[in-house]
Amino acid sequence: MEKYIDIIKNSYSGYWNYLKQELLFQNHWDNYFYGLIVISLLVWGLEILFPWRKNQAIIRKDFWLDTFYMFFNFFLLNLIVLIALSNTIAEIFDDILKIFNLSVTSFQLFDVDNLPKWLGLTVFFLVSDFVQWNTHRLLHRVPLLWNFHKVHHSVKQMGFAAHLRYHWMEPVVYKSILYIPLAIIGNYNAQDVAVVYFFTIAIGHLNHANLNWDYGILKYIFNNPKMHIWHHAKTLPKHVRYGANYGLTLSVWDYLFKTNYMPYNGRDIELGFEGDEAFPQDFINQELYPLNKKS
Template identity: 80%
Template sequence: MEKYLEIIKNSYSGYFNYLKNEIIYVNHWDNYFYGLIIISILVWILEIAFPWRENQSIFRKDFWLDTFYMFFNFFLLNLIVLIALSNTVAEFFNDFLGVFGLSISSFQLFDVDNLPKVLGLFIFFIVADFVQWNTHRLLHCVPLLWNFHKVHHSVKEMGFAAHLRYHWMEPVVYKSILYIPLAIIGGFDAQDVAIVHFFNITIGHLNHANLGWDYGKLKYIFNNPKMHIWHHVKDLPKHARYGVNYGLTLSVWDYIFKTNYIPYDGRDIELGFSGDETFPKDFIHQEMYPIKFKKKDDI
């Protein structure tokens, strides 16, 4: 028990120092703090220059709430919960395997460090995106998880910052499910991962932005604003009770597994979910909402 408490303590102090240095010192290209700000400003400029919904305000509905979510979830959430939880769970899992004379490396299929860098990054990107696509489906299909995911679907006007409006439990679910698949691959350089992470953030921001783009033929590979807005549609088609267009960065999984749905130009469709009229409008109550779980909640 003492070991785990020490891990938690070191995780907090380590991440606090990391975050402080990210803000104070801009001496490396993979600075997540300023990277997020730069990507957000650039996508926001695109929204202003090429608005899909021209009558939507630059400071759209819940713009500042989503901006707060963006920084809270990307930085403060790690400080409060995720880093300590991730490190503790990882150590506990390794200790559990140790009882059977195993370690996580026992399941490692190969080490991406032994592959050409481009191939290693590609494998990491594909595996992570596919696992996250499946996790996203779970968030819609499992009532308990959907109750958390409602926070993200409470967005009523789409804009880039809506990308990071989500309940703090979501990354716990994503990271927990993603841990073993990535551990099986093994061997990731932090700067290499940053390349993939910045790319995913950019695509995610664009998906939620007020832009009418579909990237032409690339729409069958990459998620895009014209596709993702249908993921947020309030009135789902009868054949897809739980949702459509689950892709995060890639759209290809939806086309492969027949969960793609773009019936017409969705520029002016109503967003949300059934019963969202009574959903909390502020950060604190949205975070507390899942505690009041109802067995017969609307999907």
């Protein structure tokens, strides 16, 4: 038990020191904090210059709420919960494996570090994205998980910052499911993964942006604003009642597994979910949902 307490303490102190370095710009090109700011400003600029919904305000409904979510979820949530939790669970998992004289490397198919860097990063990205696509489907199919995912679907006007409006429990689910698949292929260091991180953040921001883009033939590979808006549609036909277009970065999984749905131009469709009129509108009550659910 003392070992786990030390892990939690070290996780907090280590991440706090890392976060200070990010804020003071003591890291190099892979600075996640300022990288997020730069990507957000660039995509917001595109929204202002080339708006799809021209009557949507630049400072749209819930713009500041989503902006707060952006920084809270990507930085403060890690400090409060995720780093300590993930490090502790990883250690507990390793300790359980040791009982059977095993380790995570016992299941490792190969190590991406032994591949050419471009190939290793590609494998890392594809495995991560596919696992997250499946996890996203679970968030829509499992009632308990859907209650958490409602926070993201409470967005009523799409814009880049809506990308990172999500319940604190979501990354716990994603990271837990992603842990073993990534352990099987080995791990890249943080600086290398930054390339994948910045790419996925940019695509995610664009998916939620007020932009009339589908990338032409590349729409069959990459998720895009015209496709992703249907994922947020409030009303869907019965055959896709659990949702569609689950792709985070890649749309190819949806086309391969027949979960794609784009019946027509969705520029002006209503967003949300059934009963969202009674859903909490503020950050605190959204984060406490469904614990504060009235029925």
